[in-house]
Amino acid sequence: MGMIGGGKNAFIGAVHRIAANMDGLIELVCCALSTNPDVARDSGGSLFLPENRIYLSYEEMLEAESRLPVHERMDFVTIVTPNFAHFAPAMMALDKGFHVVIEKPMTLSFEEAVQLRQKVTETGLQLMLTHTYSGYPMVKEARRMIKDRKLGEVRKVIVEYPQGWMAKLEYKGGNPQAVWRTDPTRSGKSGCMADIGTHAAHLAEYVSGLKITELCAQLSTMTSGNALDDDGNVLLRFDNGATGVLMASQMAAGEENALRIRVYGQKGGIEWFQHEPNSLLVKWVDDFMQTMRAGTRYTDLLSEDALANCRTPGGHPEGYLEAFGNLYRNFAQTLATKIKGGAPSPYMLDFPSIDDGVRGMAFIDHVVANNASAEKWTKFTY
Numbered sequence: 001m002g003m004i005g006g007g008k009n010a011f012i013g014a015v016h017r018i019a020a021n022m023d024g025l026i027e028l029v030c031c032a033l034s035t036n037p038d039v040a041r042d043s044g045g046s047l048f049l050p051e052n053r054i055y056l057s058y059e060e061m062l063e064a065e066s067r068l069p070v071h072e073r074m075d076f077v078t079i080v081t082p083n084f085a086h087f088a089p090a091m092m093a094l095d096k097g098f099h100v101v102i103e104k105p106m107t108l109s110f111e112e113a114v115q116l117r118q119k120v121t122e123t124g125l126q127l128m129l130t131h132t133y134s135g136y137p138m139v140k141e142a143r144r145m146i147k148d149r150k151l152g153e154v155r156k157v158i159v160e161y162p163q164g165w166m167a168k169l170e171y172k173g174g175n176p177q178a179v180w181r182t183d184p185t186r187s188g189k190s191g192c193m194a195d196i197g198t199h200a201a202h203l204a205e206y207v208s209g210l211k212i213t214e215l216c217a218q219l220s221t222m223t224s225g226n227a228l229d230d231d232g233n234v235l236l237r238f239d240n241g242a243t244g245v246l247m248a249s250q251m252a253a254g255e256e257n258a259l260r261i262r263v264y265g266q267k268g269g270i271e272w273f274q275h276e277p278n279s280l281l282v283k284w285v286d287d288f289m290q291t292m293r294a295g296t297r298y299t300d301l302l303s304e305d306a307l308a309n310c311r312t313p314g315g316h317p318e319g320y321l322e323a324f325g326n327l328y329r330n331f332a333q334t335l336a337t338k339i340k341g342g343a344p345s346p347y348m349l350d351f352p353s354i355d356d357g358v359r360g361m362a363f364i365d366h367v368v369a370n371n372a373s374a375e376k377w378t379k380f381t382y
């Protein structure tokens with residue numbers, strides 16, 4: 001693995017490194033961690049990487065790595081830069097023959113996303129998009145229950161992602177993560193809806209197995225001075241006629257990462273909340289509510305989908321890092337299988353892909369356009 005972005009003081013790069021390391025399948029061998037040469041050197045050095053593989057730009061890294069013998073060079077690159085700096089390194093990496101892991105939202109614009117998909121198709125290389133929340137075992141359990149129609153036909157999906165970290169005005173200037181997220185040239189045409197609304201939309205479709213077909217959106221900018229939305233509500237219609245509500249906010253003062261999804265079918269509903277990720281509430285129309293728990297000890301009670309993503313017997317806290325690790329494990333197994341000329345299993349391929357990335361960018365475009373239009377409901381045509 002090589003890494004672009006994620007130097008000292010960056011947020012998500014360090015999380016990726018922990019997650020990639022978790023199963024002993026992936027080793028970080030090179031990096032271009034910052035555009036500032038001192039920070040790039042210092043950050044790479046603090047990870048004990050050899051000096052000749054601490055690069056000062058992603059161009060230099062991709063060029064130099066592609067000249068190394070196949071067994072020495074990195075197999076894939078992880079891109080953890082702000083949104084505006086996803087597309088160019090991803091295109092160059094694919095051109096040089098490297099598989100790619102990329103953060104969401106996948107690109108700055110929908111047009112870039114479509115071009116990237118074209119490149120992935122042409123090269124036949126693998127791209128993983130890190131919608132982290134799809135890696136949780138009880139999210140997999142909920143998805144499996146719905147797929148097996150244990151809840152009957154799905155009628156309603158409610159997904160909410162409130163955060164409060166941008167509620168304080170003074171965060172704007174001092175917080176490097178807030179600075180680029182509120183700048184359209186670096187974040188794209190949306191702020192909050194692109195940053196966390198896309199996670200919520202992906203989770204809603206991943207868990208329910210449905211596709212959003214129509215939406216009615218309202219975006220707000222609560223903190224004066226922010227150029228982009230920092231709060232949004234979207235009414236949804238799905239391809240089976242189910243209705244839904246998606247809420248994303250970075251103005252919900254005091255909230256951490258309170259992602260919650262509820263899906264209701266004819267026979268019952270499920271509720272999963274990220275702050276209690278090892279529990280899945282199952283509510284029955286004709287019975288008491290159940291609490292299902294994650295853990296390898298529940299071999300007779302959980303689906304294979306959930307068990308494949310549990311790491312400890314139960315009760316030992318597992319969470320965000322492990323969910324991230326589950327994505328990386330599947331990706332590593334997929335690459336290893338492909339490199340040996342084999343066909344990855346559906347379990348290995350269970351990670352968000354280029355198509356999810358393009359869909360996320362289409363979601364942003366449709367929400368922003370609907371918010372600006374006089375129409376109440378508009379089709380989500382992608």
Ligand SMILES: NC(=O)c1ccc[n+]([C@@H]2O[C@H](COP(=O)([O-])OP(=O)(O)OC[C@H]3O[C@@H](n4cnc5c(N)ncnc54)[C@H](O)[C@@H]3O)[C@@H](O)[C@H]2O)c1
Pocket residue numbers: 004005006007008009010011012013032033034035036057058080081082083085103104105130131132176177180195
């Ligand atoms: N999956 C998730 O749960 C999750 C969580 C947070 C952030 N993200 C996404 O991850 C990305 C990064 O977010 P962050 O909060 O870590 O940002 P950040 O500002 O903390 O870090 C970005 C890093 O990229 C570096 N950088 C910028 N341009 C570069 C370039 N051309 N070459 C090399 N390095 C460069 C910066 O110096 C910095 O080290 C964003 O796209 C964001 O949406 C995803």
